């Protein structure tokens with residue numbers, strides 16, 4: 001056998017430079033009955049959510065012993081990320097901080113600074129563009145950095161990984177989960193089944209202004225939030241057709257609405273949609289929660305408890321697809337996104353002749369999302385400082 005020819009390309013680098021740490025940034029949730037009310041106070045501070053709604057949401061948590069599944073799911077994701085990074089030689093420590101519960105973001109960032117980190121890349125557990133799913137996390141980062149500065153610490157530079165809703169490592173586990181949930185339907189219910197893709201409802205004004213380019217349309221159909229979810233749904237429907245030979249009818253629907261009743265939010269609600277499907281004589285439905293990264297309370301209560309009860313009352317067979325959670329393909333996707341962004345930053349700082357910015361993986365029609373949110377992206381109703389963006 002002849003010797004290996006010299007490699008045409010340099011070996012792909014596993015360097016995360018200029019980044020020296022990854023921050024997993026999440027929502028946080030209560031870990032026992034005594035945590036529920038203070039957690040809800042953290043979530044809703046200044047957000048004008050009616051008291052009745054808060055009492056109701058508190059009951060959802062008490063049904064599960066006051067414990068949200070989200071923290072344990074983030075611990076699993078941390079383990080999966082660390083394992084993946086170690087296996088592929090990516091030497092990048094991973095930290096975890098939350099918006100609404102311990103470990104709090106500010107405490108984690110302080111620890112990161114004390115450990116000597118100066119250049120932090122952030123992964124938010126939210127895949128899509130919207131105020132709640134993106135800018136609000138960037139506001140939390142700005143607040144935490146300001147607190148550290150007040151304490152006399154030198155704040156690190158913080159960036160955020162691009163929206164990953166259409167990354168194959170996020171979408172492909174959902175395709176498998178949709179196939180598995182279809183297989184769980186009784187055979188007679190499967191043939192004429194519908195796919196109900198679900199995500200968190202948000203106010204229609206937030207949907208219309210989501211993403212970098214505000215599209216002012218009536219009814220919340222204009223912005224990036226809805227467009228991104230539709231694109232993912234389309235990719236899953238196509239992949240399911242390739243694997244089963246069936247093009248299942250589908251619709252993007254919403255769940256977990258809060259806020260005052262006179263403010264319009266994205267519709268239809270999953271429960272109303274199930275009722276409509278039953279009325280139309282549909283044989284069964286699969287709920288596919290593409291809007292969420294793990295099976296946290298919005299999935300366990302709003303879908304597995306409330307929507308399933310609705311379906312049972314209607315006599316409509318339904319199953320629910322799992323979210324990606326700590327799937328190794330998602331951990332690998334995060335590594336890919338870290339390396340992609342690191343290479344982009346290095347290229348921007350020192351473009352060398354013949355070098356090119358890295359490839360950016362994305363399925364669907366929309367293409368890879370921007371790295372840095374431009375000024376005015378997913379605007380807040382009351383402007384506040386936000387980190388990791390162009391402003």
Ligand SMILES: CC1=C(CCC(=O)O)c2cc3nc(cc4[nH]c(cc5[nH]c(cc1n2)c(C)c5CCC(=O)O)c(CCC(=O)O)c4C)C(CCC(=O)O)=C3C
Nearest residue numbers: 027029047057068069070125126132133200258296297298
């Ligand atoms: C877009 C979006 C995501 C997806 C992106 C992401 O993941 O970030 C998300 C995730 C989550 N939302 C969660 C919990 C809550 N969200 C609330 C309230 C709200 N969510 C909103 C939007 C979103 N929320 C909005 C516009 C409000 C109204 C008030 C406001 O503008 O802030 C409330 C208050 C009570 C209520 O009214 O429901 C709670 C308790 C949990 C934790 C679950 C657990 O504990 O396992 C998670 C992962």
Ligand SMILES: [Fe+2]
Nearest residue numbers: 132200256298
């Ligand atoms: Fe929420």
